[in-house]
Amino acid sequence: MTVRLYYQDPYVFHFRARVVASAACGDGFAVELDRTCFYPEGGGQPPDTGTLGGRLVLSVREEGTRVVHLVDGPLESDEVDGLVDEARRRDHMEHHTGQHLLSAAFLATLGTPTVSMHLGELDCTIDLTRPALSEDDAARVEDLVNRVIREDRSIRCFYPSLEELERLTLRKSPQVEENIRIVRVEGFDDSPCCGTHCPSTGRVGLVKVRRWEHYKGMTRVHFLCGGRALRDYQWKSAAVNRLAEKMSVKDQALEGRVMALLESHVELERAHRKLRAEMLTTGAPALLAAAKSLPDGTRLVLRRLPDGSTVEDLKTLADAVVREGRVVFAAGTASGKASLLFARSSDVTRDMAALLRACAGPAGGKGGGSPQLAQGGCPAERLDEVLATVERELGSSDS
Ligand SMILES: [Zn+2]
Structure with a gap:
């Protein structure tokens, strides 16, 4: 039975004790003393750590009436000094x-x-x-x-x-x-x-x-x-x-200020999205006017949006373009990696998902979707190559 000094005074962190038993145990040694200040794990409280005879105490557990210390090596003496990690205890x-x-x-x-x-x-x-x-x-x-x-x-x-x-x-x-x-x-x-x-x-x-x-x-x-x-x-x-x-307010006013800022941020984002959509939609007729004609009379609109544009932007532009008949739209934007979006008007039969895979695949890209609308990605530095492939693919097509 180990005398538990921590019950007599929990503020004693240094003690001297006699080694009662010691045996190799896993990577270390299991040591039993006649008395200890080391608290073993129990009652929801983690075990103490510290040193015993200069060895590190890795953990302490209770076995019946005995307290067993797991130390990182053999003890060299039968009488040892124990030092509990005081801050931790x-x-x-x-x-x-x-x-x-x-x-x-x-x-x-x-x-x-x-x-x-x-x-x-x-x-x-x-x-x-x-x-x-x-x-x-x-x-x-x-x-x-x-x-x-x-x-x-x-x-x-x-x-x-x-x-x-x-x-x-x-x-x-x-x-x-x-x-x-x-x-x-x-x-x-x-x-x-x-x-x-x-x-x-x-x-x-x-x-x-x-x-x-x-x-x-x-x-x-x-x-x-x-x-x-x-x-x-x-x-x-x-x-x-x-x-x-940073916000030039007193600390008590910070929460109100941050909440107001978040609200205005949501408003600004909404306004920003609306303006972007308007800008993209306004540019659609010019894109259609400058579109290439494919052998079957379908127009091909190829567009690389400025870096940092979003997939949402690609979709907005696609919507505005394919509203007109006889058109295939293929566009991308790079921000980190490139996003791709292919779409077509309802009177064109070409499968956009297949087209996207055929064009992006050789450039290390991938994607999928429906015959009308497909979405994917590719390495940013190969975006131009993918868009150029679209033209070659459709130009040689007789569909
Ligand atoms: Zn308690």
């Missing part, structure tokens, strides 16, 4: 304690229990048994949690007798049947848990709900605590300040 304690407070606040404020939690390196979440969450409700919960933090209530852990246990109102059911450890946030929450926690709520510093989403019929709430919540606030503040300065 403090972060876990802030988040684990913060999660207790947050789950208790969701239950107290909205009557919603937490069914699962995840404390990750980047993201911490709890899953709530409710299909949705309003901004107001999230803010009320967050207010309560942070009030409890500012009240700096004591947090203590104890092992009640079965009689005592029956009198307690626990936030969730214990997952073990004996040696049930209760974490009590004074006057706020009693919950069974085996993790390491801060000794008072003030040590959590801050709990921030970042966002939430619908997840398997429930609501998954993403949150951060303590130092990580502060860093999240720091980068967001910096981003808001930079944007507000």
